[in-house]
Every structure is written in structure tokens, then in C-alpha cells.
Amino acid sequence: MLKILRLEYLLNRRQILIVLAIFTAYFAYMVSRIDSPRVFVVSTCIMIGLAMPFTILGREDKFKTSAFVCSLPVRRSTVVLGKYAATWAAIGLGLGYTLLLAAVFPFSKIQVAEILTARSLFVALFLISLIFAVILPFTIRFGLVGIIILLVGFQLLGILALILSHVLGGANNPLRVFIRAVAGGLRTLLTHEATPGFLLALLAVGVAVSAASLFVSRALYVRRDF
Amino acid sequence: MEYALEIKALRKEYPGFTLRDVSFVLPRGHIMGLIGPNGAGKTTVIKLILNIVRPSAGEVKIFGLDNLRHEEEVKSRTGFVLDETPFYGYFKVAGAASVIAPFYKAWDGARFEMLCREFELPLTKRVNALSRGMKMKLALAVALSHGAELILLDEPTSGLDPVFRRELLERLSGLIQDGRTSVLFSTHITSDLERVADYITFLREGDLIFSAGRDEILEKWAIVKGGTELLDEKTSKLFRSVSRGPYGFTALTADKEESRRVLAGRGAVIERIHLDDLVFFLGREGQQKEEAARE
Numbered sequence: 001m002l003k004i005l006r007l008e009y010l011l012n013r014r015q016i017l018i019v020l021a022i023f024t025a026y027f028a029y030m031v032s033r034i035d036s037p038r039v040f041v042v043s044t045c046i047m048i049g050l051a052m053p054f055t056i057l058g059r060e061d062k063f064k065t066s067a068f069v070c071s072l073p074v075r076r077s078t079v080v081l082g083k084y085a086a087t088w089a090a091i092g093l094g095l096g097y098t099l100l101l102a103a104v105f106p107f108s109k110i111q112v113a114e115i116l117t118a119r120s121l122f123v124a125l126f127l128i129s130l131i132f133a134v135i136l137p138f139t140i141r142f143g144l145v146g147i148i149i150l151l152v153g154f155q156l157l158g159i160l161a162l163i164l165s166h167v168l169g170g171a172n173n174p175l176r177v178f179i180r181a182v183a184g185g186l187r188t189l190l191t192h193e194a195t196p197g198f199l200l201a202l203l204a205v206g207v208a209v210s211a212a213s214l215f216v217s218r219a220l221y222v223r224r225d226f
Numbered sequence: 227m228e229y230a231l232e233i234k235a236l237r238k239e240y241p242g243f244t245l246r247d248v249s250f251v252l253p254r255g256h257i258m259g260l261i262g263p264n265g266a267g268k269t270t271v272i273k274l275i276l277n278i279v280r281p282s283a284g285e286v287k288i289f290g291l292d293n294l295r296h297e298e299e300v301k302s303r304t305g306f307v308l309d310e311t312p313f314y315g316y317f318k319v320a321g322a323a324s325v326i327a328p329f330y331k332a333w334d335g336a337r338f339e340m341l342c343r344e345f346e347l348p349l350t351k352r353v354n355a356l357s358r359g360m361k362m363k364l365a366l367a368v369a370l371s372h373g374a375e376l377i378l379l380d381e382p383t384s385g386l387d388p389v390f391r392r393e394l395l396e397r398l399s400g401l402i403q404d405g406r407t408s409v410l411f412s413t414h415i416t417s418d419l420e421r422v423a424d425y426i427t428f429l430r431e432g433d434l435i436f437s438a439g440r441d442e443i444l445e446k447w448a449i450v451k452g453g454t455e456l457l458d459e460k461t462s463k464l465f466r467s468v469s470r471g472p473y474g475f476t477a478l479t480a481d482k483e484e485s486r487r488v489l490a491g492r493g494a495v496i497e498r499i500h501l502d503d504l505v506f507f508l509g510r511e512g513q514q515k516e517e518a519a520r521e
Contacts, residue, residue, distance in 0.1 A: 003328045003329055006328060007325055010317075010321075010324075010325055011314060011325075063313075063314050063315055064310075065313070065314055067273075067278045067308070068308075068313065070276075070277065070278050071276045071277075071278055071301070071306055071308070072301065072326065072329045073297075073298045073299075073301035073302035073329050073330065074298060074301075074329060075297055075298060076277075076297075222280075223280060224280075225273075225278070225279040225280060226273070226278045226279065
């Protein structure tokens with residue numbers, strides 16, 4: 001696994017620096033405009049959850065070297081584990097960096113104490129786990145095209161949901177009830193008291209979702225032809 | 227006999243192509259040439275050995291070990307050069323080696339540098355900036371730098387100049403002198419194989435046509451030429467891929483001695499075969515069968 005991590009590091013170090021430079025500009029703008037720590041946490045998670053897997057997993061695709069890696073004396077399941085570990089490491093780096101940016105930027109509208117909390121951190125990790133868990137199996141199976149398929153799929157699903165919601169009419173149609181439930185769940189997540197039980201539950205769900213994602217990715221990757 | 231590679235009933239199904247139950251063995255300390263027309267399945271066989279593609283059925287054993295169950299061990303003892311050399315382009319040659327080295331316990335950095343010098347590969351040049359031939363040399367240098375006991379080469383001589391090609395063939399011949407190293411070598415340039423291969427495996431459209439010792443093939447197979455009046459029921463059974471022209475016929479036979487006996491005193495000429503002829507005639511036989519099946 002360490003060999004794969006080293007390989008990912010060597011492959012991505014420059015790319016990660018570029019992404020962090022982009023993050024600096026993006027979050028500098030964002031923290032000067034947004035004063036809600038909840039909006040900041042959610043948008044940060046979406047940004048990091050998408051950008052990091054895209055960066056890490058895109059390199060193999062760019063150089064078309066997946067076949068080469070699979071020819072080396074390493075199990076395919078280890079390659080997948082290495083990719084997950086590398087992406088999580090990059091996510092940790094990105095998350096730490098953006099939280100730090102929000103805290104130290106002189107013109108930031110966000111209070112440091114409001115974002116550097118256990119709840120922010122756990123909620124962020126939980127949300128990133130969800131995004132990450134869905135994206136990675138697609139990327140592992142289909143490469144970069146997988147992320148594009150997934151994002152386009154979500155867009156289409158959104159359009160379909162809007163049309164359906166309009167066709168069904170009424171404030172209490174099942175689709176609107178579902179969307180309200182999701183929004184309510186997210187709100188609860190961001191406002192819930194940070195009790196140890198709540199944090200532990202977040203952590204447990206995040207770990208379980210990541211483990212399930214890893215399991216699916218491994219199963220897909222060992223069957224993949226290059 | 228100890229085998230470096232044993233392939234049993236190996237099958238791979240793709241849409242529009244099937245590698246059908248291919249079986250052959252490569253004894254240790256020998257070179258085997260994998261030949262056949264385009265689309266025969268040569269690259270598929272090499273990819274299946276390396277587990278780059280998954281088999282639909284069958285098994286591959288390397289040094290007696292299953293290539294899927296003992297993946298790490300067999301790959302650490304295997305060197306490879308693929309048709310397309312997929313290295314990380316923006317690394318320099320030395321950097322590319324440092325990425326690969328930790329994967330092999332027996333990696334020999336000094337040997338890699340020596341091979342680079344021998345192959346005139348500049349260590350400080352980016353892989354992207356190398357020509358196809360130079361990338362091939364890099365892949366070879368990597369394959370030869372970790373004490374591999376089985377070397378798989380997919381079209382390694384394409385893109386190489388004749389001088390280096392000859393040097394490579396001599397190097398391959400030298401490698402097997404230890405009686406431990408074996409080479410499986412797919413190529414279109416059959417003259418290369420005539421120089422170095424001990425065994426030849428011929429694939430056509432996913433089917434194994436034969437796998438045998440080179441000398442045995444050259445001993446048994448031959449080109450027969452003669453007047454068309456010689457083509458009767460008896461001789462037709464001996465011939466494959468008969469080509470008729472205004473001055474007679476040319477055909478391939480897999481039984482030189484029997485052909486010689488049947489055609490004795492009838493004005494036929496039996497010529498020594500070259501691997502190139504074999505690829506040509508058997509390739510054409512495949513086309514003829516395909517056309518007949520379509521009709």
C-alpha cells in the first residue's frame with residue numbers, strides 16, 4: 001500500500017499544489033462574501049469532495065497508465081486501497097487548508113470559533129464521505145468519464161425532479177416532501193448539538209459509507225479490463 | 227520438464243472477438259515467439275498473462291503458480307514490454323525508474339543506469355520527449371533491471387532501428403543462457419524469431435493454430451510448388467492455403483515428408499519454409515475460410 005501511496009504522491013504533488021492555489025483564490029473570495037458558517041462548510045465540502053477525487057484519479061486517466069500499474073507486482077485491491085487513502089489524504093489536506101484560510105484571512109466574514117469546531121469538522125467529514133463514496137466507484141470503473149457521467153446524471157435527475165414536481169403540483173406531492181426531508185436533514189445535521197453521541201454517529205456513518213464504497217470499488221476494479 | 231509458463235484453455239470474450247481455449251507451454255530457459263496476423267489475439271494473451279485483462283475461462287501458471295492467486299509473486303519475477311509503453315510522461319527517465327523501483331524487491335538501480343547508458347537513453351530527458359523507439363528501450367531497461375525470470379515482450383522491435391533490433395535479439399539470446407530466464411516475444415517481424423526463438427506459437431483470429439519447437443516446424447512444414455494437374459483429391463488433403471496461378475500452384479503443407487513421398491517424380495518443388503511464409507499462408511487460409519463461411 002505504501003508503494004501505491006508513494007506513487008500517488010509523486011504523480012499528484014504538483015497537481016495538488018495547483019489545486020491548493022486555486023482554492024486560495026476561491027476561498028479568499030468566498031470568505032469575504034459569505035458570513036454563514038453552515039453555507040461555508042457545505043460549499044467547502046462539495047468543492048473538496050469533487051475537486052480532490054478529480055485531481056487524484058484523473059492523473060492515471062491522463063497518462064493512460066492504469067494498465068501499467070496493474071502490470072506491476074501489486075494486487076488490484078491494493079491499488080484501489082491506495083487510491084482511497086491518497087484521496088482521503090488530499091481531502092484532509094484540502095479541508096485543513098480551507099478551514100485555516102477561513103480562519104486567518106483578515107477580511108474573512110466568518111468567525112474562526114464558528115467553523116473550527118468539532119461539529120464543523122465531523123459534519124464536513126461526513127458530507128465529504130458521502131460525496132466521495134458515490135464518486136469513487138464511478139471513477140474507478142470508468143475513469144474521469146465516470147465523474148462526468150455521474151454529474152450529468154445528477155443534472156438530469158434534478159431536471160426530471162423539477163418537471164415531476166411541477167406536473168404533480170401541490171405543496172405536499174411526494175417529491176416535494178422528499179426534497180423537504182433532505183433539506184431538513186441537512187439543516188439538522190448543521191444545527192444539531194455536538195453531543196459525543198451525535199459526533200460518534202456521524203463518524204460511524206461516514207466510515208460505514210466509505211467502507212461500502214471501497215468494497216464496491218475493489219469489486220469493480222478487479223473485474224476491469226485495460 | 228520445468229515450465230516458465232503454462233497456459234490452459236485460456237478464453238477471453240470481447241464483443242466481436244473471442245480468444246478460444248488457447249493452451250501452450252513455455253519451458254524454462256527458452257524463447258517463444260508469438261506470431262499471427264493482426265487481430266489474432268497475441269496482445270490479448272500477453273495482457274491475460276499479466277492480468278491486465280481478466281480471463282473468461284482457463285488458467286495461466288507462471289513458474290507453476292496461478293497468475294491470479296499469486297499475482298504479486300509472479301509479477302515480481304516477470305518483466306514486460308507492452309506494445310504501447312504507458313509511462314508517466316512528465317517524469318524524467320530516472321524519475322520514471324524511481325517510481326517503479328520500489329515495486330520490485332530485486333530492483334538493481336546500477337544495472338538500470340548501465341542499461342540506459344548502453345541504450346543511449348538520457349536519464350534527464352522527460353519520457354514524453356522520447357521517441358517511440360526510445361520509450362521501447364526504456365521499457366526494456368526496466369524489464370531487465372529487476373532480475374525477471376520471465377520476460378514478456380509485445381512487439382518490442384517495432385519502432386527500433388535495425389542495429390538496435392539485432393542487439394536486442396542478441397541480448398535476449400544471452401539472457402536465456404542462464405537456463406533460468408525465459409522469453410515470450412510477440413512480433414510481426416518473423417525474421418527476428420527465426421534468429422532467436424526456440425518455440426513458435428501461431429494464433430489466428432483467436433484460435434491457436436499450433437505451438438511447437440521452431441526446428442520441428444521448419445522440419446515438418448514446407449512450401450510446395452507445381453503444376454495444377456497435381457492438385458487431386460489425395461494431394462489436396464496434404465495442402466493448406468492453395469494459391470493457383472497461370473503457371474501452377476503454390477501451397478503450404480504441414481507434412482513435408484508425406485508430400486515428398488506422394489509427389490515424388492511428378493515435377494513438384496518442395497521448398498524450405500520461412501516463418502514469414504507460414505504467417506502469410508496461414509493468414510490467407512483464415513481469410514479464405516472466413517470468405518467461405520460468409521458465402
